[in-house]
Amino acid sequence: MLKEGESQILETEEIVTATGGTLVRGNPDGTFKGLSTDSKNVVEGNLFVPLMGDRFDGHDFIPDAVKKGAAGLLVQRGSDRVSEDVLDDISVILVDDTLRALGDIANLWRNKFTIPVVAVTGSSGKTTTKEMIAKVAGLSGTVLKSRGNYNNLVGLPLSLLELNVKHEMAVVEMGTNRRGEIARLAAIADPDIGVITNIGPAHLEGFGSLDVIMEEKGDLFLNMKDSGVAVINRDDPFSRVLSDRWLGRNISFGIDENAFVRADRIFMRGERGMSFTLNMGGIGKGIDMTVVGRHNIYNALACAAVCWAMNIEYDLICEGLSSFRQMRGRMDIHRLKSGGTVIDDTYNANPASVMEALKTLSDLKGKNESVVILGDMLELGEEAGILHERVGRAIADTDVSTLFLKGQFSESVAKGAVERGFREDHIYFAEKPDEITGVLHSLVREGDWILVKGSRKMKMEEFLHSILEAFG
Secondary structure (H helix, E strand, C coil): CCCCCCCCEEEHHHHHHHHCCEEEECCCCCEEECEECCHHHCCCCCEECCCECCCCEHHHHHHHHHHCCCCEEEEECCCCCCCHHHCCCCEEEEECCHHHHHHHHHHHHHCCCCCCEEEEECCCCHHHHHHHHHHHHCCCCCEEECCCCCCCCCHHHHHHCCCCCCCCEEEEECCCCCCCHHHHHHHHHCCCEEEECCCCCCCHHHHCCHHHHHHHHHHHHHCCCCCCEEEEECCCHHHHHHHHHCCCEEEEEECCCCCCEEEEEEEECHHHCEEEEEEECCEEEEEEECCCCCHHHHHHHHHHHHHHHCCCCHHHHHHHHHHCCCCCCCCEEEECCCCCEEEEECCCCCHHHHHHHHHHHHHHHCCCCEEEEEECCCCCHHHHHHHHHHHHHHHHHCCCCEEEEECCCHHHHHHHHHHCCCCHHHEEECCCHHHCHHHHHHHCCCCCEEEEECCHHHCCHHHHHHHHHHHC
16 A cells, blocks of 8 residues: 555566566566556656557557667567667566557556546446546545546556545446457456446447347456446346346446335436436435436436445435536537537447437427438447438437438448438538538527537548638
8 A cells, every 4th residue: 555645656576577577677676656548658667568559559659669768668578679789777678569568557556556446338328427536525525537538458457557545436437349348458457346237239340239238348347356336237237137247246227116225216408417316315306407408317327326335425416417518429418609519429330329410409499490410430340331321310300300321331320310200401411621611501500409429430520620710
């Protein structure tokens, strides 16, 4: 356990032990002041961990790291890109895999602390749920949360390595696009509380089926300690299957009357947010939230369940949820000078989140006209065409007036929409933002709504910025 005032000091000997590495240069009793995986961010005394990707090899940047003051290097065995003449008195530890070693070091650091660690995964809602938990728990203590979407085998370890003695809990996000990642992330974080928000068709390209996605997400619970707490979405059928396998303590959430943490008396207040009664532990209290979208009720319930597991007071949970604010890129609402309104949901997209966005659009627009600007949903594998057609049908069912499409699956979305009666002459294909602003000027009137959504790599925020600039 670290003491007050101690910085992130990593001992050479414990790193060698944790990674199964071999010290080939340097003092076995030496220490490093923190760690960096980016040569541009190295500070004096750091251990530099060069990672390898499909298009880069971090070992190429070892000379830069040494010049900036790195005291040690973690080098992958077999690398031929380390020149002896740049090493000087630098310590060198050889490991089989620098990425795995990064996780091992993060686990070593995490276990220097006895604070509760919460891990959040799921097909959608991960980041918002993580942010809600950090907001509520932050009212009673200092919380470390993973930054942005630092949720993979690089981001999660780097998040955990930010732990210090001032933190009283940590909440991290876990993402995956291939089998085995959640198990590894759970082994690194060693969480005390695990949350699966929901299970749906995201990253199907790497998994092939919903059953495999369920197994992947379920690895979070399988890799938690026996004393851990599993937080279960009672309304999600796949999550219920996983709850039956978990033999430890669990807390369920949902609108289902059998859920321990439950919402009822739900009232959607349009763009002003939503209200509901939060029932938990035999107590019920009405709360108002400024976030929009029925799916955010589930995120709030998951947050409440986690905070209940950490013995945070009921009233404090309600206070934190009431004060939570919408995050940029996630159902973020912008008023236009023309009187129209834009929903910025550009952060990411999968079939489940698009469906939820369409439901929210339908609730908000009322009898007004609406426009959807949609980019491809990526990493859906062989089912991509079918899933995009399904979204097209949902767009037609939502009574959308005009549709702009970007990406290679645009035709599939259009096909599904037309099959459901959507007018072909109200469908536009646009790869660049400036291709739509002129059309929008002739369409959008006061009271109308525009939804902008797509997978992260589709850069749909460029369309959003173009609209805000054109309309004011």
